[in-house]
Amino acid sequence: MKIGELAQRAGVSVRALRYYEEQGLLSPERTLSGQRRYTEDTVEVVRLFQQFYAAGLSSRAIAALLPCVNNGRTTAAQRRMLRAERDRLAAKVEEMTRTLLRLDQLIASADHHGAPAHAPR
Template structure:
């Protein structure tokens, strides 16, 4: 059984425009009818849920494209093949957080030099 883009949008709560973007990024692959209309397989809602979960975790669409083949189930569940990529992404996030904390401390120091207390 296949579904149209509008049906997939209703079922997942994701706009057709965003579904087309996922397709452009290579994250979601529809079938095409002879007239060129998109048709999505019955696993498409689960794939969209995986994409949304990975985006929420801060992963880029490029990284998601690499790890998506290693994701399954409604959880989602990740195979071991994603561990290295996820570890690298986590380390990058930790580095950005440390950089932001350093910038915050510097800014708080500048604010303190004005005689105002920070909140």
């Protein structure tokens, strides 16, 4: 598929796909005229990149983990990195969960006490 179709199906911009290519994350085949061609599997790979970026992983970290995605095999260093990223994300989820609970408490308290009456001007 062409770059525009991949962008649309993966929900990213063409610019993002070109960035992924510059970072060594994507290696599309090229036609004789130089057009990029992507496989069907690339859609899910790009979506995974988006998830990783949203979770705070860098291009460098994603590139280091790419062989795990492509062939399922990992080195000891990659497994350490995977565990470290997982632990970092778990800590972030715990922090966000605490914040969510605190917001729920504030909302419940505000609902219980009702909205204040309008003060005279």
